Amino acid sequence: MKIPFGLVLVGTLACFGSFAQAAPCLDVTLTGTQGGPPVFKGQAGAGTLVRFGDSETGCSDLMLQFDTGRGTTQQLSKLGVPVGKLTAVFFTHIHSDHSEGLIDVAQLRWHFNSGGPKLDMVCSADSASPAGHSMSCTKYAAAIGDAMIASGEMAQRLAENPKRLPGGPADLLNVMTFEPANNAAVVWSSGDVTVSAIRSTHVPGHASYRVDTPAGSVVIGGDAGNDARKPPRASSTSAQVEDLAKGADILVHSVIHPVMGPDGSSGFPPPIYFRQSTATDLGALSQRAGVGHLMLTHLIPPLGAPRQGPYPIEGGGLTEANYIDAVRDGGFEGDVTVGSDLANYRIIAE
Numbered sequence: 001m002k003i004p005f006g007l008v009l010v011g012t013l014a015c016f017g018s019f020a021q022a023a024p025c026l027d028v029t030l031t032g033t034q035g036g037p038p039v040f041k042g043q044a045g046a047g048t049l050v051r052f053g054d055s056e057t058g059c060s061d062l063m064l065q066f067d068t069g070r071g072t073t074q075q076l077s078k079l080g081v082p083v084g085k086l087t088a089v090f091f092t093h094i095h096s097d098h099s100e101g102l103i104d105v106a107q108l109r110w111h112f113n114s115g116g117p118k119l120d121m122v123c124s125a126d127s128a129s130p131a132g133h134s135m136s137c138t139k140y141a142a143a144i145g146d147a148m149i150a151s152g153e154m155a156q157r158l159a160e161n162p163k164r165l166p167g168g169p170a171d172l173l174n175v176m177t178f179e180p181a182n183n184a185a186v187v188w189s190s191g192d193v194t195v196s197a198i199r200s201t202h203v204p205g206h207a208s209y210r211v212d213t214p215a216g217s218v219v220i221g222g223d224a225g226n227d228a229r230k231p232p233r234a235s236s237t238s239a240q241v242e243d244l245a246k247g248a249d250i251l252v253h254s255v256i257h258p259v260m261g262p263d264g265s266s267g268f269p270p271p272i273y274f275r276q277s278t279a280t281d282l283g284a285l286s287q288r289a290g291v292g293h294l295m296l297t298h299l300i301p302p303l304g305a306p307r308q309g310p311y312p313i314e315g316g317g318l319t320e321a322n323y324i325d326a327v328r329d330g331g332f333e334g335d336v337t338v339g340s341d342l343a344n345y346r347i348i349a350e
């Protein structure tokens with residue numbers, strides 16, 4: 001028996017679930033595809049929304065956000081996802097282009113959802129760099145409202161509504177850290193859904209994730225690159241991500257086009273080029289790992305961009321075909337999405 005769509009919208013799942021022709025459903029949406037700190041034509045910063053639920057009820061019982069680049073709240077609003085409904089956020093690393101949108105997410109939750117629930121924030125434990133600094137997701141979370149507290153904004157909002165939490169938005173973040181390792185370990189779970197993480201190389205504390213659900217699986221590589229930071233090496237991709245991606249239905253991964261490499265004329269700094277995965281090597285990884293669908297995101301350079309930040313692109317801009325050709329050069333025969341903001345891939349279990 002089919003339930004009319006409107007009833008499902010207004011009813012509770014418990015009441016109607018036993019009648020619905022429901023199937024487990026996994027929805028993967030690129031909330032932002034900008035590669036690195038530049039802004040190009042309004043693209044949002046890096047982020048991926050993974051939703052899981054019943055196909056009959058919009059596939060949205062769990063809403064897991066991986067990275068929160070610039071503009072994440074606007075992108076979620078286009079999908080009809082209020083930040084108060086996010087279940088958890090996960091960070092591959094805390095470079096600003098992957099994390100700055102959390103300030104807005106947390107501020108909004110504090111403003112309208114101070115009564116809770118807290119937002120799980122899953123990330124690496126503090127990681128020391130050989131250069132002497134340390135990258136700390138915990139400190140980022142603790143300081144998330146500091147500018148607004150310093151300006152008096154929060155005191156003014158609190159005076160209007162004392163039900164808001166006095167400590168500001170940091171009080172609504174439930175930070176859950178883990179020590180990333182070469183072998184995958186479960187770092188978060190809910191019901192039948194597990195999220196595992198591994199260590200990967202980019203900056204200290206970088207991690208990549210895999211979400212396993214009854215509908216399918218998705219790996220979020222982030223900005224992972226090879227442990228050998230420059231050639232000679234077999235690949236620019238991460239061996240740990242390859243392990244994590246074995247048999248995955250979907251791989252979402254940041255990509256750099258070979259045109260930015262030292263053989264080209266862009267002048268892009270080689271160490272920055274070498275710490276990303278190239279489109280060609282991601283194609284090869286996906287083929288070896290048996291990935292079903294490769295979603296390229298965090299494109300360096302963006303489609304059609306005449307430059308990446310200050311670095312000019314040979315020929316004036318790349319096309320979708322340029323990226324796909326590079327992936328096919330790596331031997332991948334599966335489906336490829338060259339990511340644009342809000343690109344989506346859904347799997348409904350048979």
Ligand SMILES: [Zn+2]
Nearest residue numbers: 036095097223
């Ligand atoms: Zn990045």
